[in-house]
Amino acid sequence: MPIISKSRFVSGIQCSKKVYFDVYRKDLKPIISDQQELLFSTGHEIGRLAQKAFPNGKDASPESYYDFTPSINQTKQWINDGVETIYEAAFSSNDVLAALDILHQTKNERWAIEVKSSSELKDYHLSDASLQYWVMSSSGFKPDKFFLMHINTAFVKKGEINPNDFFTLVDITNQVIEKQLWVEENIEHLKKVLSFKEAPIVEIGKHCNSPFSCDYIHHCWEKIPEQSVFNLYSPKGLDWKLYKQGIVKIIDIPEGVSLNHRQILQVEGQKKATSYIDKINISAFLSTLKFPLYFFDFETIFPALPILDGTRPFQQVPFQYSLHIKQDSNSTLQHKEFLANPIDFQYGSSVNPLKALIEQLKLDFLSSGSIMAYNASFEIDVLKKLSIAFPEDKEFIDDIISRFVDLLIPFRSAWYYKPEMGASASIKAVLPAIAPEFSYKDLEISNGGLASNTFLNMITNKFNGDEAKVRESLLKYCERDTLGMVIIWEELKKCII
């Protein structure tokens, strides 16, 4: 019988077929992405910091993740010896294995502490904590208290991070005790599933994306076409209702189904390849713009462990921007840019990279003209945080904020629609629909996630490539984004003529 680990348990709670694939169809598992690698590495850093809140513990981590027996024996021994704190304490009972981040015991109480790199307690945290409680109890080491330790988002960095301020401890003892019967039933169910000769039959459903996006969607969903009912804009359950009636493609949605305006455009777009242009609203939108026009985009990092003093966990911290400027309708396009020096993010640097960015903004923006961003609330939010951190620049930043216009509006409001946009109004869907020849394919860094991860690796000394080359790639990527916005604006102007 395969061992049921915490991750298999959580997987099996989501879907029986998923846990079966985890165990018997490793060939179906996709390669770990850079984004997942970054999450794992952040998780480890957060785990190490959490250990500092319970210092001088003994580490029971296994030498090999294929054999937990030495860890289990070591944990038992240390508990019996009265060791106060054990990291990665391992327990096993009835072919179920659980490794706990921190076990802390005083004379009177035994605490189980599970560390999460998230900003709050989530429902699925209770599932795996409940399994851990069950394994600990069944193996004779029942905890008196069970805590979840998550990141305190109100924390603001000032010098070295104090783990006692950085984390919030939540007592979830009663919740995990309440789930013990549920845990037992599910262990029995999973054991049964894992004894099957073949994968259980499970239809696709909402569970494929809840609480996590399943690793096997590429396999189970392979027959779902690209323009399916699941691509409908804001379906609010209509997608599954139609699917259950046997309607899979958007083009097969019959007359009479109640759809909102944008969904109607989408269905008509698929059936008849028709576009939609609302000239009145687009004209009104364009008439609000004042020259010089600025096309602006930030790139940010949002580390769980804040790097700069004055920032919070997960705060969007800008490290780069691109700015295209059009002085008037006949002028040539100008380009300005900023990319911080990674060294300036290091502790003790004489240059504050955010201050350097603000100073550059002051040089690049004149005192009038509309500033366009795509999904401008993001840029505005980043600027608002800067104005709080640098009150001496508040007046300048507030003025910039007051001049923002969101280029997303005509697309989110469905004043401009092309079938190629599908359900999305994001710039990555709108640009190819408007200008199919405009692409990011020739770029080494071709999306915001990669730009962010790359820069984060550079400032945390995890990057070992050619820094000069990567800086060039980052600049090219961000420039392409604002150039894309210029193309969108030109298209809007053209379509109302």
Ligand code: SF4
């Ligand atoms: S894609 Fe859906 S049905 Fe397939 S294994 Fe994952 S959760 Fe189960």
